[in-house]
Amino acid sequence: MYSYAVKVHAEAGSFWSSCRDIPEAHSAGDTVEELLANAVAGLELALTIYVDQGRPIPLPTLPVDGEHLVHLPTLVAAKVSLWNAMREAGMRKADLARALHSSQTKVDRLLDFEHSSKIEQVEAALAALGKRLSVSVEAA
Structure with a gap:
């Protein structure tokens, strides 16, 4: 990915x-x-x-x-996708926090590539942007 x-x-x-x-x-x-x-x-x-x-x-x-x-690790790739989806939508971190009924701190963690967020949280954030996460397996 x-x-x-x-x-x-x-x-x-x-x-x-x-x-x-x-x-x-x-x-x-x-x-x-x-x-x-x-x-x-x-x-x-x-x-x-x-x-x-x-x-x-x-x-x-x-x-x-x-x-x-x-x-990139799968979680990092998902966070990159989330960040780019936010940029495309013109959404700021504060806007995403409101859409998720969450705190700014939680959104900051979702966009921190070193934080081990749960993939379900990234999926929920993408869903708030009208996106969904897709996973594929490829030969090494």
């Missing part, structure tokens, strides 16, 4: 990454495997910048030669 392509760069015996779709996302590691494992956290941190600045989160594009795909 949300798999971003990252380019791996080698420098001074370690590795770092860049992402065309989310230029704010970076990660590092002593090996390519460590770098790719760290890339999820780098993407989540960068996505937080988009939410903090009120910007829509870009959808991932197809990888080009030499890029590696980094898959």
Whole structure:
């Protein structure tokens, strides 16, 4: 659903990454495997910048030669979808809190990529926007 392509760069015996779709996302590691494992956290941190600045989160594009795909966890992908649906509807966090008869704090947690919200809460928020969550299984 949300798999971003990252380019791996080698420098001074370690590795770092860049992402065309989310230029704010970076990660590092002593090996390519460590770098790719760290890339999820780098993407989540960068996505937080988009939410903090009120910007829509870009959808991932197809990888080009030499890029590696980094898959966002399902809950994070659902939260990204929620955020983008809010942006499309012109809805602020306070508007969503009112629509859900909830507190601002609960809505903040729904949009916090590091908070382990219940998926049912994200589904309810999407439903308030006239959207529903769809899950699919793909070959690894």
